[in-house]
Each structure stands twice: as structure tokens, then as C-alpha cells.
Amino acid sequence: xxxxxxxxxxxxxxxxxxxxxxxxxxxxxxxxxxxxxxxxxxxxxxxxxxxxxxxxxxxxxxxxxxxxxxxxxxxxxxxxxxxxxxxxxxxxxxxxxxxxxxxxxxxxxxxxxxxxxxxxxxxxxxxxxxxxxxxxxxxxxxxxxxxxxxxxxxxxxxxxxxxxxxxxxxxxxxxxxxxxxxxxxxxxxxxxxxxxxxxxxxxxxxxxxxxxxxxxxxxxxxxxxxxxxxxxxxxxxxxxxxxxxxxxxxxxxxxxxxxxxxxxxxxxxxxxxxxxxxxxxxxxxxxxxxxxxxxxxxxxxxxxxxxxxxxxxxxxxxxxxxxxxxxxxxxxxxxxxxxxxxxxxxxxxxxxxxxxxxxxxxx
Amino acid sequence: xxxxxxxxxxxxxxxxxxxxxxxxxxxxxxxxxxxxxxxxxxxxxxxxxxxxxxxxxxxxxxxxxxxxxxxxxxxxxxxxxxxxxxxxxxxxxxxxxxxxxxxxxxxxxxxxxxxxxxxxxxxxxxxxxxxxxxxxxxxxxxxxxxxxxxxxxxxxxxxxxxxxxxxxxxxxxxxxxxxxxxxxxxxxxxxxxxxxxxxxxxxxxxxxxxxxxxxxxxxxxxxxxxxxxxxxxxxxxxxxxxxxxxxxxxxxxxxxxxxxxxxxxxxxxxxxxxxxxxxxxxxxxxxxxxxxxxxxxxxxxxxxxxxxxxxxxxxxxxxxxxxxxxxxxxxxxxxxxxxxxxxxxxxxxxxxxxxxxxxxxxxxxxxxxxxxxxxxxxxxxxxxxxxxxxxxxxxxxxx
Numbered sequence: 001x002x003x004x005x006x007x008x009x010x011x012x013x014x015x016x017x018x019x020x021x022x023x024x025x026x027x028x029x030x031x032x033x034x035x036x037x038x039x040x041x042x043x044x045x046x047x048x049x050x051x052x053x054x055x056x057x058x059x060x061x062x063x064x065x066x067x068x069x070x071x072x073x074x075x076x077x078x079x080x081x082x083x084x085x086x087x088x089x090x091x092x093x094x095x096x097x098x099x100x101x102x103x104x105x106x107x108x109x110x111x112x113x114x115x116x117x118x119x120x121x122x123x124x125x126x127x128x129x130x131x132x133x134x135x136x137x138x139x140x141x142x143x144x145x146x147x148x149x150x151x152x153x154x155x156x157x158x159x160x161x162x163x164x165x166x167x168x169x170x171x172x173x174x175x176x177x178x179x180x181x182x183x184x185x186x187x188x189x190x191x192x193x194x195x196x197x198x199x200x201x202x203x204x205x206x207x208x209x210x211x212x213x214x215x216x217x218x219x220x221x222x223x224x225x226x227x228x229x230x231x232x233x234x235x236x237x238x239x240x241x242x243x244x245x246x247x248x249x250x251x252x253x254x255x256x257x258x259x260x261x262x263x264x265x266x267x268x269x270x271x272x273x274x275x276x277x278x279x280x281x282x283x284x285x286x287x288x289x290x291x292x293x294x295x296x297x298x299x300x301x302x303x304x305x306x307x308x309x310x311x312x313x314x315x316x317x318x319x320x321x322x323x324x325x326x327x328x329x330x331x332x333x334x335x336x337x338x339x340x341x342x343x344x345x346x347x348x349x350x351x352x353x354x355x356x357x358x359x360x361x362x363x
Numbered sequence: 364x365x366x367x368x369x370x371x372x373x374x375x376x377x378x379x380x381x382x383x384x385x386x387x388x389x390x391x392x393x394x395x396x397x398x399x400x401x402x403x404x405x406x407x408x409x410x411x412x413x414x415x416x417x418x419x420x421x422x423x424x425x426x427x428x429x430x431x432x433x434x435x436x437x438x439x440x441x442x443x444x445x446x447x448x449x450x451x452x453x454x455x456x457x458x459x460x461x462x463x464x465x466x467x468x469x470x471x472x473x474x475x476x477x478x479x480x481x482x483x484x485x486x487x488x489x490x491x492x493x494x495x496x497x498x499x500x501x502x503x504x505x506x507x508x509x510x511x512x513x514x515x516x517x518x519x520x521x522x523x524x525x526x527x528x529x530x531x532x533x534x535x536x537x538x539x540x541x542x543x544x545x546x547x548x549x550x551x552x553x554x555x556x557x558x559x560x561x562x563x564x565x566x567x568x569x570x571x572x573x574x575x576x577x578x579x580x581x582x583x584x585x586x587x588x589x590x591x592x593x594x595x596x597x598x599x600x601x602x603x604x605x606x607x608x609x610x611x612x613x614x615x616x617x618x619x620x621x622x623x624x625x626x627x628x629x630x631x632x633x634x635x636x637x638x639x640x641x642x643x644x645x646x647x648x649x650x651x652x653x654x655x656x657x658x659x660x661x662x663x664x665x666x667x668x669x670x671x672x673x674x675x676x677x678x679x680x681x682x683x684x685x686x687x688x689x690x691x692x693x694x695x696x697x698x699x700x701x702x703x704x705x706x707x708x709x710x711x712x713x714x715x716x717x718x719x720x721x722x723x724x725x726x727x728x729x730x731x732x733x734x735x736x737x738x739x740x741x742x743x744x745x746x747x748x749x750x751x752x753x754x755x756x757x758x759x760x761x762x
Contacts, residue, residue, distance in 0.1 A: 098618070105521075110557070113557050114557065117556050117557065117560060120408070120409075121408075122408045122409050123408070123560065123563070123564050124560055124561060124564050125564065126564045126624075129560075129561035129564055130565075130623040130624050130749065131623070133470070133523050133623075133749050133750065134470070134523070135521055135523050135748075135749065135750040136623065136750065138618075138750060139618075139623050139749070139750035139751060140623070142618040142620045142750075143620050143621065143623075146620050147620055148618050148620045148631070149617065149618070150616045150617060150618070151522070151616075151617075151618040151751075152520065152529065152533075152616075153520070153521045153750075154518055154519060154520060154521065155502070155521045156502070156505070156517055156518060156519050157505070159517055163517060163518045166516055167518065167533060170536055173540065174367075174536060175364075175365075246515065246516040247515060248508070248512075248513065248514045251514040253514070351500060351505070352500060352505050352509055354505070354508075
């Protein structure tokens with residue numbers, strides 16, 4: 001069975017929806033926000049690509065949103081946008097699986113709970129506790145969509161997206177479901193901001209607000225990226241999923257996708273010694289887009305969205321400048337150029353030698 | 364829905380407050396031993412202090428593993444995984460050049476690793492290195508994958524309390540679809556101040572030892588532990604020294620689409636999950652020897668489970684083991700699946716711990732009061748979870 005992408009819903013520092021993502025790619029930038037935070041050093045200004053969920057009001061009534069935090073709202077908005085894009089928002093859906101990936105989980109919520117308990121507060125809010133559970137986003141998606149088919153939440157840090165896509169394709173091939181709403185969500189919190197500030201802010205700029213980062217790292221991002229996957233016989237305007245692979249690149253793997261343009265996922269925290277150049281054949285065309293959506297564990301989801309748009313338009317957008325630090329002898333896409341006949345492989349070489357890829361090809 | 368091929372269970376390991384191995388745990392269950400006590404591994408908030416099922420004994424691992432900066436959840440998973448490998452008669456070298464996946468369910472294991480990272484932030488960068496490393500590296504799936512040098516798919520399932528069952532069901536599909544030769548699958552979770560306080564805040568925590576299915580039940584007690592299954596393909600089984608202990612025969616999962624923490628009153632989600640598990644296993648209700656129920660001891664969970672059992676599996680013996688282990692959250696589905704296989708092997712099921720007085724609201728459903736002999740080689744283990752997740756495994760020792 002061939003599986004394709006029928007709809008995409010994205011939100012992040014670039015804006016909301018595929019059209020705004022496309023515009024940010026054409027522009028070559030997204031504006032980072034400045035997140036002020038108090039620390040032992042004083043007030044710090046941390047640049048971050050943050051997401052807004054105002055548009056969720058177009059899909060869900062105020063009452064239903066009352067107890068939902070930012071993390072859940074981002075996942076919900078991504079889901080609704082993907083269903084709308086797939087033309088499945090108003091039709092009666094049958095057997096749609098839901099899979100939500102997250103690298104950090106509900107960070108702000110969990111952090112607040114942990115700090116409250118550390119301060120010897122005797123109780124925590126039941127709602128806050130319920131929303132801190134890692135499957136809270138999937139829960140509220142299934143409730144608001146009234147969808148009783150299988151639901152899965154996965155949390156594999158920077159491998160969360162390939163892990164989720166692996167199961168989505170598996171469910172479709174097993175015919176457990178007719179379609180899958182699969183995606184990822186991660187949110188900014190002040191602990192992440194502080195850690196980034198201490199470790200990865202460029203020492204050269206002297207400007208806390210500059211958004212300049214030390215080589216090879218991205219400004220922190222947050223957001224959600226969701227997809228409706230369906231068998232090829234259904235309309236799949238964004239192309240097909242050629243393969244989903246997971247493994248460990250330190251185990252002497254020689255199975256990089258040949259002939260594909262590679263979108264390299266670069267995040268905000270991981271330390272690497274340019275593993276991409278060691279894994280990919282010399283001269284492989286590569287691009288990376290953290291300047292559009294930032295660094296976050298589910299960043300590969302945005303790469304998949306960008307790959308789908310590239311397949312549809314037949315062109316590749318210019319890569320971020322920072323990718324040169326990871327590329328070595330690889331061939332970085334420096335300006336917009338035609339895609340050609342090949343496929344696009346979204347690749348993440350992650351913490352502990354983990355490898356995950358999702359390869360897309362034309363319909 | 365088509366019938367799927369059973370997937371072999373080559374080995375099982377289990378650790379919980381009932382025992383440090385599966386064999387020891389089963390011994391405690393059949394002897395009716397339960398050891399709830401106030402927590403010592405974390406500082407409980409001010410009184411009242413409620414009981415937990417904590418593992419108090421040292422469980423020794425190799426020096427290298429002990430020294431790693433990883434969660435207790437990871438150590439529990441590792442202990443169970445080493446037992447499972449030994450149970451299967453497999454050494455680490457056997458896994459080399461095989462397509463080995465790791466699929467682990469957890470709940471606490473994916474957020475408690477953030478604790479130090481969160482609490483230490485803002486205090487200067489000298490404090491960041493260890494918490495950051497733990498944050499990035501300390502989930503049970505990646506720790507097991509690193510320890511056994513695997514090169515296959517990884518998945519950490521965080522479907523709240525059904526995560527362990529889901530992980531086993533999903534891992535079986537990896538074998539069936541020839542994605543993997545071997546999958547290390549199961550669940551692991553440790554006791555944690557946030558879940559302890561959280562369940563108390565929901566007013567579903569019993570201040571006394573829990574009493575699943577009892578008329579006087581007041582809620583759950585938390586526990587900790589892990590169970591790991593070594594699932595293997597038919598081809599790999601020919602290379603292993605022992606016969607499989609059993610098979611994953613069917614799996615079903617659904618969502619209630621109802622409420623974040625309450626179970627759907629009509630039990631429809633659970634019914635659909637049972638139907639899917641029976642259909643994919645090609646199993647009829649008459650073939651089910653017993654049900655290892657979720658049986659948390661909360662009023663609503665036990666009521667809805669019994670309504671569904673009355674309708675779908677009337678007269679089939681059932682019990683809950685949470686009176687022996689506490690609710691081990693993301694580990695519970697895997698631990699109870701391990702108990703289910705052990706009961707099928709033994710030909711008897713343990714008394715449902717904590718049950719004394721039948722609840723007329725649950726009738727005619729009533730759990731077993733004493734250790735009871737069973738016939739048949741197939742049983743059903745069900746888990747329900749926050750978020751409305753329902754997961755059902757049908758396990759067998761042959762058909």
C-alpha cells in the first residue's frame with residue numbers, strides 16, 4: 001500500500017497554516033519573539049520562535065477551550081488546520097487514528113507542578129495534573145473530534161516524529177484505520193530558554209536579543225505540525241511517503257537514501273560532531289530550515305511539511321546559513337532551485353546515535 | 364477485521380513490589396502477600412500520607428548501569444529486560460546483526476527526567492550539565508537501546524496507564540510486518556511525587572490498601588515496577604534455545620473521546636477494544652479462560668469494567684492484581700500481561716486481593732476470592748487509561 005499526505009496543519013514562529021509557512025520560506029526568515037526571564041544573572045532576553053493559537057477560535061467554541069493550556073491548544077489548532085486542508089473537517093470521518101508526538105511534553109505545566117511541590121505546596125490542581133499527562137493533547141483532540149479509533153502518544157525526544165510516522169504507516173497498512181491524523185507538538189518554557197541562553201547563545205554578539213546563535217544550533221522554537229495520511233487511492237496532493245526508517249547511525253549503517261535531497265533537522269540543544277557529513281554520501285544536496293521554525297524536538301515535522309510543499313511546487317527553498325556547520329563536504333542548497341525528479345528525505349541524526357528519516361516522493 | 368498471526372514471546376522479566384522476578388512475584392500473589400506502606404523514595408506532602416507499593420529491596424545491576432545518570436524507571440526496565448533475556452536463553456551477542464526494536468510504555472519515565480532540569484534552571488550554568496544530559500538521554504527506551512546496542516525502531520509509548528499494553532501490541536505488529544526480528548517491549552514506571560499528589564488531588568486515592576471491585580472500594584494505591592517481553596519472529600525462534608513461553612494473539616485499542624480522566628459510562632471504548640483484540644486474534648469469547656482486569660479500585664473504573672464484562676464475557680473468571688502491586692501506571696499493562704502468561708502456565712489464577720464484599724452494582728460480575736484453577740490456554744488482559752485510552756491484549760500459551 002502506498003501512503004500519501006492528504007492535508008497539512010502547521011503553526012509556529014512563521015505564523016499559522018501552510019500558506020504562511022510558504023510565505024516565510026519565500027521570504028527566507030521568520031521573526032523571533034523575545035522572551036524575558038528572571039535568572040540569577042538578572043533579566044535575560046531569550047529569542048524564541050513562538051506560536052499563537054488565536055485562530056483556534058475559528059474551529060472550537062470558547063467554553064471548550066477554557067481549561068486547555070497552550071501546549072494542548074497548539075496541538076488542537078494543528079489538527080484542525082490539517083483536517084481543513086485535507087477537506088475532512090466537515091465530512092463524517094470513518095476510523096481515523098490519532099498519533100501525537102512530543103519531545104518535551106507539556107513542559108510549562110509539568111515545570112510549574114514540580115516547582116509547586118518543591119515549595120512544599122500540599123496540593124495541585126486536578127485540571128493542571130490531568131493536562132500534564134503526556135497524552136493530554138491526543139486526549140483533547142479525540143474528544144473534540146469525537147473520534148474513538150486508536151490513539152497513540154509517543155515521546156522519543158528528537159526521534160518522536162519518525163516514531164509517530166512509523167506507527168501511522170503501520171496502522172494504515174494493517175487497515176486498522178482508514179486515515180491517520182499524525183503530528184508533533186512542543187512548547188517553549190523558561191527552563192528551556194535559560195538552558196539555551198547559557199549554552200548556545202552566541203558569545204560574539206553581546207546582544208541578548210539578536211537571535212544569533214552559536215554555530216550549528218538553532219533558536220528555540222515551539223509549535224505544532226500535523227498531517228492527514230491516507231492510502232494513495234484517496235487524493236494525496238502533497239506526495240507519497242516512500243519510507244520511514246529508524247535505527248542508530250553509529251552502528252556502521254550505509255543505507256542513506258541515494259538520489260534524494262536531504263532536509264537535515266537541526267535542533268536547539270543536541271551536541272554533534274557533524275554526523276550528517278559522515279553518514280551521507282559526499283556531494284549530497286542538503287538543506288535545513290531552523291531559521292523558519294526554530295529548534296525543537298519535533299522539528300522534523302516542519303521539515304516534512306516543507307518537503308511536501310517543495311514536492312507540490314517542484315522547487316526547493318534556500319537553506320539556512322547555519323547548515324554549513326553540519327554539512328562539511330555536502331552540497332548545501334544556497335538559493336531557491338528546481339527539485340528535479342528525485343525524492344526528499346527528512347533526516348535526523350539525534351541524541352545517542354539515533355537515526356530517523358521520513359522520505360517523500362511525488363504522487 | 365482480519366485475523367493476524369500470533370507473535371511469539373521468547374522471554375519475560377518482571378519486577379514490582381510483589382517480587383524482584385516474575386517467579387517471585389507470582390509466588391507472592393498465590394500466597395496472598397501485599398505490602399503497601401507509606402512512601403520512602405520521595406518526600407510525601409503533609410499528612411495524610413497514603414500507602415504505596417514500593418520496591419524496597421536493592422535490585423543489583425552491573426556497575427556500569429548503576430553508574431549511569433538515568434532514572435529509576437530506566438533501572439527498573441533494565442532489571443526486567445535482563446531477566447527477560449535470560450529467560451529467553453539469549454545473550455547480548457545474539458542481538459548483534461539482528462533487526463532489534465525497542466518499544467516501551469511509560470508515564471512517569473518521560474517527564475520525571477525533566478525534574479532536575481526544571482528545578483535547577485536559573486541558578487547558573489555549572490548546574491546544567493548533568494540535568495541536561497539526564498533530560499536528553501534518560502528515557503527507558505533509549506537506555507535499553509543503548510545497553511543492548513540495537514539498531515532498529517524505537518518507540519516510547521506515553522498513553523498514560525495503558526502504555527505498557529499498547530507497547531506490547533504495537534511491538535507485535537513490528538514483528539508481524541517483518542520490520543524487526545526481535546523487539547524488546549513492555550512497560551516501566553517509578554513512584555513519583557507528582558503522580559502521587561496528582562491522584563490525591565483527584566480524590567481517587569484510597570488511604571488504606573486498595574480494594575478493587577469491593578463494595579467499599581475508595582480508590583487506587585500507586586505502585587512501581589517494570590515488565591519486559593522479548594518478542595521474536597518465527598525465523599528467529601529457530602535460533603533460540605528455548606520454546607516460546609507464549610504468544611501475543613490479539614490486540615485492540617480505542618479512545619473513549621469522552622473526558623480526560625473519567626471513563627466513558629457506557630463502556631463503548633472498552634467494548635470496541637475487546638472486539639478488535641478478539642477479531643485480530645481470531646478468538647471467540649468461549650475460548651477466554653480468564654480476564655486479568657484493570658481493576659484499579661476506583662468506583663467508576665471497576666463499575667464500567669464490570670458492566671462490559673457482564674455483557675461481553677459473562678461468567679468468565681476475572682481478578683485484579685493491583686491489590687498486590689499497586690497501580691504501576693505505564694508499567695501496569697505489561698506487568699499484568701506477564702502475570703497473565705504465568706497464570707496460563709500455572710493453570711491457576713490468584714485471588715483478587717483486597718476484595719471482600721460483593722458490590723450489587725457490579726453484579727453478576729464478581730472477582731475470584733481465592734486462588735482458582737483454570738482450564739484453557741488463552742486469556743485476556745485489559746487496561747484503561749487517562750485520556751480514555753483502552754488497550755486489550757489477548758495472550759496465549761497455545762491454541
